[in-house]
Amino acid sequence: ETGVTQTPRHLVMGMTNKKSLKCEQHLGHNAMYWYKQSAKKPLELMFVYNFKEQTENNSVPSRFSPECPNSSHLFLHLHTLQPEDSALYLCASSLHTGKRNQPQHFGDGTRLSIL
Amino acid sequence: AQTVTQSQPEMSVQEAETVTLSCTYDTSESDYYLFWYKQPPSRQMILVIRQEAYKQQNATENRFSVNFQKAAKSFSLKISDSQLGDAAMYFCAYRSAGLTFGEGTQLTVNP
Numbered sequence: 680e681t682g683v684t685q686t687p688r689h690l691v692m693g694m695t696n697k698k699s700l701k702c703e704q705h706l707g708h709n710a711m712y713w714y715k716q717s718a719k720k721p722l723e724l725m726f727v728y729n730f731k732e733q734t735e736n737n738s739v740p741s742r743f744s745p746e747c748p749n750s751s752h753l754f755l756h757l758h759t760l761q762p763e764d765s766a767l768y769l770c771a772s773s774l775h776t777g778k779r780n781q782p783q784h785f786g787d788g789t790r791l792s793i794l
Numbered sequence: 795a796q797t798v799t800q801s802q803p804e805m806s807v808q809e810a811e812t813v814t815l816s817c818t819y820d821t822s823e824s825d826y827y828l829f830w831y832k833q834p835p836s837r838q839m840i841l842v843i844r845q846e847a848y849k850q851q852n853a854t855e856n857r858f859s860v861n862f863q864k865a866a867k868s869f870s871l872k873i874s875d876s877q878l879g880d881a882a883m884y885f886c887a888y889r890s891a892g893l894t895f896g897e898g899t900q901l902t903v904n905p
Contacts, residue, residue, distance in 0.1 A: 681838065681840075712892050712893075714892070714893075720897075721798070721885075721894075721895045721896060721897045721898065722885065722893070722895040724891070724892035724893065724894070727891050727892050734891065735891045735892065737892075767837060769839065771839070771892075771893075776891060779826070779827050779889045779890075780827050780844065780846055780889075782829060782841045782844060783841075783892075783893060784841075785831075785838060785839035785840075786838075787836070787837055787838050788837050788838075
């Protein structure tokens with residue numbers, strides 16, 4: 680138990696569907712992150728939030744829309760996805776982005792499959 | 795931009811033996827942080843060890859230690875007395891805004 684919970688664990692959706700991934704952390708952290716893990720590729724940082732403010736968007740297509748209503752919750756809204764978006768989506772949190780020596784704590788991920 | 799390279803896609807080790815996983819990185823920063831994470835089949839990313847670049851002393855956590863060569867931009871992980879539970883994908887990571895990961899090394903531990 681890392682203190683970071685992601686739901687759902689698995690998601691299958693069509694290209695025209697709209698769905699959301701949820702991440703919740705119980706560690707009192709103020710920074711939250713979305714990563715994409717595709718087969719045979721390194722994990723890719725997608726978004727960074729620090730104290731609810733987005734501080735990094737790593738050139739992610741607009742069909743991925745993040746939302747951070749408070750420091751404990753992070754969402755990734757999905758719409759009109761492509762087959763190449765099938766991947767494991769990992770959420771992480773850390774104390775805050777200014778404390779770079781502090782590790783990030785990861786959730787178990789959501790396995791997303793696009794039909 | 796920082797890059798992280800792990801040149802060993804797969805490694806294997808006999809139980810109780812020692813194995814070293816390689817990692818190199820590229821950065822123009824002088825102060826930074828490096829991490830090793832492991833990802834077992836359960837897919838949860840677990841911190842193994844971390845190193846601050848300004849510290850010359852290599853980090854150690856029980857059976858895990860690093861060989862940090864700042865001038866060479868090398869950050870290898872040594873696992874001593876390997877156990878079956880060490881089998882996992884190991885990722886080297888550089889901390890910038892988020893983490894920049896290497897491609898990973900799949901470690902197999904043979905009984």
